[in-house]
Amino acid sequence: MHRTVLVCQHDTCSQQGAAQVLAAFQQQFSNAVTITSSGCLGQCGSGPMVLVLPEETWYCHIRPPDVPIIVEEHLNQARIVTQKLYPKFHPTGKSVEIWLTAFGVTLVLLALLLTMLARQTYYLHLSQVS
Ligand code: FES
Known part of the structure; x- marks a missing residue:
């Protein structure tokens, strides 16, 4: 070639x-x-x-x-x-690992936020019922 x-x-x-x-x-x-x-x-x-x-x-x-x-x-x-290698066009295993870790952390934070919102909505609902 x-x-x-x-x-x-x-x-x-x-x-x-x-x-x-x-x-x-x-x-x-x-x-x-x-x-x-x-x-x-x-x-x-x-x-x-x-x-x-x-x-x-x-x-x-x-x-x-x-x-x-x-x-x-x-x-x-x-x-x-x-x-x-230029990592922008050739991501290495390490950079993929970093992206996956950041993605995982984001998912955990999102789950925590949704849990907090669900609890707040539940307590708000309880206070309105009583
Ligand atoms: S000056 Fe070399 S890539 Fe732009």
């Missing part, structure tokens, strides 16, 4: 060292993978952003020392480098 690696070179990513990241990718390959600069990938502030196509794997906060790891693991061995 031929892959394309997009390295954002727009404002924010550029300020975060995207040119060095692009240069590091370009030193690694000749024609097996297309390495190209891109305009803003719409994820400013998490850069330098790197997008690997066609599988649409997003990597964030990439530094030049990360590049050989991505090349060897992802591009050569087809193993995703989970430590550098």
